[in-house]
Amino acid sequence: MRPSDDELLALDRRHLWRPYTSSEDHESRPLFIVDRAEGPWLIGPGGRRILDASGSWWCNNLGHGHPRLRRALSRQAEQLMHVTFGGATHEPAVRLASELVAVAPRGLTRVFFSDNGSTSVEVALKIAFQYWQQNGRTERDLFLTLPGGYHGDTLGAMSVGAVDEFSAVFRPLLFEAARPDEPVEHDWEPVFDTLLARLRKEGDRIAGVVVEPIVQGAAGMRVYSPTLLTTLREEANRADTFLIADEVFTGFGRTGPMWASDHAGIAPDLLCTAKGLSGGVLPFAATLATERIYEGFRGGKERALMHGHTFFGNPLGAAVAREVLAIYREERILQQAEPKAAKLAEAIDDMAALPGVHHPRALGMCAAFDVGETGYMGKIGWEISDAALELGAHLRPLGNTIYVVPPLNIGDDDLDELLHIVRKATERVLGKDW
Numbered sequence: 122m123r124p125s126d127d128e129l130l131a132l133d134r135r136h137l138w139r140p141y142t143s144s145e146d147h148e149s150r151p152l153f154i155v156d157r158a159e160g161p162w163l164i165g166p167g168g169r170r171i172l173d174a175s176g177s178w179w180c181n182n183l184g185h186g187h188p189r190l191r192r193a194l195s196r197q198a199e200q201l202m203h204v205t206f207g208g209a210t211h212e213p214a215v216r217l218a219s220e221l222v223a224v225a226p227r228g229l230t231r232v233f234f235s236d237n238g239s240t241s242v243e244v245a246l247k248i249a250f251q252y253w254q255q256n257g258r259t260e261r262d263l264f265l266t267l268p269g270g271y272h273g274d275t276l277g278a279m280s281v282g283a284v285d286e287f288s289a290v291f292r293p294l295l296f297e298a299a300r301p302d303e304p305v306e307h308d309w310e311p312v313f314d315t316l317l318a319r320l321r322k323e324g325d326r327i328a329g330v331v332v333e334p335i336v337q338g339a340a341g342m343r344v345y346s347p348t349l350l351t352t353l354r355e356e357a358n359r360a361d362t363f364l365i366a367d368e369v370f371t372g373f374g375r376t377g378p379m380w381a382s383d384h385a386g387i388a389p390d391l392l393c394t395a396k397g398l399s400g401g402v403l404p405f406a407a408t409l410a411t412e413r414i415y416e417g418f419r420g421g422k423e424r425a426l427m428h429g430h431t432f433f434g435n436p437l438g439a440a441v442a443r444e445v446l447a448i449y450r451e452e453r454i455l456q457q458a459e460p461k462a463a464k465l466a467e468a469i470d471d472m473a474a475l476p477g478v479h480h481p482r483a484l485g486m487c488a489a490f491d492v493g494e495t496g497y498m499g500k501i502g503w504e505i506s507d508a509a510l511e512l513g514a515h516l517r518p519l520g521n522t523i524y525v526v527p528p529l530n531i532g533d534d535d536l537d538e539l540l541h542i543v544r545k546a547t548e549r550v551l552g553k554d555w
């Protein structure tokens with residue numbers, strides 16, 4: 122028998138350790154219990170329904186409990202749940218790799234699987250580094266990145282990330298990466314000027330340039346112009362170094378096209394994908410690479426990529442990811458999302474009329490605005506989140522940045538309701554109820 126709600130919450134507070142949460146907050150902040158979920162709805166005790174505005178940490182692109190994903194998972198579970206990829210292979214992973222290549226930016230023909238967004242970035246970094254080490258360019262040992270980047274919480278991913286709140290305490294453990302010093306608020310030109318100047322000057326030392334294409338998620342949903350990414354691609358070519366696109370958040374149509382790189386009409390040399398790859402259902406990730414890079418690992422055992430995970434390409438994740446791709450094709454997810462994205466952009470734009478709301482921005486099914494002074498430690502965002510929970514939506518702010526990343530296939534009525542709650546909660550906290 123399931124413990125009572127109170128017992129469950131007491132056990133949670135007694136034994137769990139929440140991500141990004143102090144012990145005090147873990148023991149005191151409100152929590153809601155989720156018993157099941159469907160579409161954008163999280164459903165708790167007594168049938169209470171809450172809209173999931175954070176897409177369950179940005180991965181739930183097709184809504185909760187998509188019937189086709191449920192069926193794909195149980196079909197695969199009946200047949201083969203897991204087998205090592207060392208010396209064996211199976212249909213779901215093989216077919217997924219070829220289907221991923223078919224939708225990837227041009228030239229990305231090789232797929233290396235792992236378990237989550239952070240590992241997909243670790244793999245990209247290790248591939249780039251080892252490539253140069255064993256192909257006569259040992260001096261290429263420095264990664265170049267953007268200020269404000271976030272690439273995950275493992276040590277390599279943190280080294281190329283730059284959100285201090287996540288990584289400052291670990292700095293002694295991290296390797297050095299180069300990045301412009303300019304603080305980024307919303308003016309990206311000077312930042313890219315410095316980045317490109319460094320690439321021109323020191324291109325011979327650069328193992329790879331790592332970026333979140335077009336939208337920096339954890340830094341506060343900060344958006345930069347596609348032309349800046351196009352120029353970066355050109356400069357990386359000129360320096361003959363690798364462009365590594367971390368599409369963990371932006372991939373699978375979150376910003377409109379399949380990949381945020383598509384806004385700039387570019388193809389990276391390495392692309393990291395996770396989150397939406399499995400429709401947010403299972404931990405599953407991939408790093409895609411070009412044939413040139415793959416060829417750099419030919420020539421004997423000692424030149425093999427020294428990386429692997431127990432659950433590499435696991436059949437359950439691969440079968441679900443294949444079904445995700447089929448749903449995108451057959452349910453025309455990207456096309457269907459276009460009018461929803463327009464509605465989202467309009468509603469977020471309208472928020473600018475509220476005193477205290479700054480920088481409304483939207484791209485595809487990703488929208489955000491800032492309240493009060495910006496910053497990850499800001500408190501107003503959390504007050505708005507608490508107000509939204511009372512009104513029926515789960516917002517998870519980035520400090521004083523409020524964002525909405527609903528499923529790409531959210532129903533129009535549900536989207537209207539979600540936007541209404543976001544506005545009401547913001548008005549309530551900023552002190553104006555009209």
Ligand SMILES: Cc1ncc(COP(=O)(O)O)c(C=O)c1O
Binds near residue numbers: 274339368371395
């Ligand atoms: C751009 C980006 N890269 C990497 C990650 C890390 O992914 P994961 O939490 O699956 O390790 C995230 C997570 O939010 C992300 O937004």
